[in-house]
Amino acid sequence: MWRNIFVQSFVVWVILAFITILFAIFREAVFIPATGLNFTLARALLLPVGLAYTFAIAYIFLRNTKVPYKRSDTIEIGFLWLLLTMAFEFTFGSLVMGNSLSALIADYNIFAGRTWPFFLLGLLLSPIIAGKVIRRGQA
Numbered sequence: 153m154w155r156n157i158f159v160q161s162f163v164v165w166v167i168l169a170f171i172t173i174l175f176a177i178f179r180e181a182v183f184i185p186a187t188g189l190n191f192t193l194a195r196a197l198l199l200p201v202g203l204a205y206t207f208a209i210a211y212i213f214l215r216n217t218k219v220p221y222k223r224s225d226t227i228e229i230g231f232l233w234l235l236l237t238m239a240f241e242f243t244f245g246s247l248v249m250g251n252s253l254s255a256l257i258a259d260y261n262i263f264a265g266r267t268w269p270f271f272l273l274g275l276l277l278s279p280i281i282a283g284k285v286i287r288r289g290q291a
Contacts, residue, residue, distance in 0.1 A: 157221045161229045161279070164213045165236050168206065168275075175202060192265040199267045203274040210278035215286055226283035230276040237275055 175198075184194045214226070245251045259268040 157217065157219045157225050157229070158232065160217055160219060161213070161232060162236070164209065165233050168209050168233070169237065169240060171205060171209070172202070175205070192267075195267050196265065199270060202271050203278075206271075206274055207278045207282060211282040211285065214279060214282050221283070223283060223287075226279045229279040233279070234272055234276045237272065 179194055179198055183189075183198065184191065187194065189197070210229075214221070242253075242256055245256045246253065258264070259266050262269055
């Protein structure tokens, strides 16, 4: 079972989700109070950090897995991570946090300064780019 790249990528996504939750807690409990920034600006400033740890996790995972994978697998992993994240966001956001659907969808409005779509794009592209970087290094 562990020899399947998608089973492994699911486990990596769980780790990534946990780190992202911890990062959000840090942003809300430490970064925003310490800097006095508003929520939207704080998210925008910390977006590069989120993208960096997402790429680093994808790179470490693909570099160290013993399971062979193809370029198309990295694309599928990116979509898997994207879909799992969105499913988690809408499920957790509505059922646990009590947010309305309109409040959850508002996070996708880049014209209001929301950066969540950019994080999701980075999440989708991280395994694809990491796989490409790893293949280049092996050539």
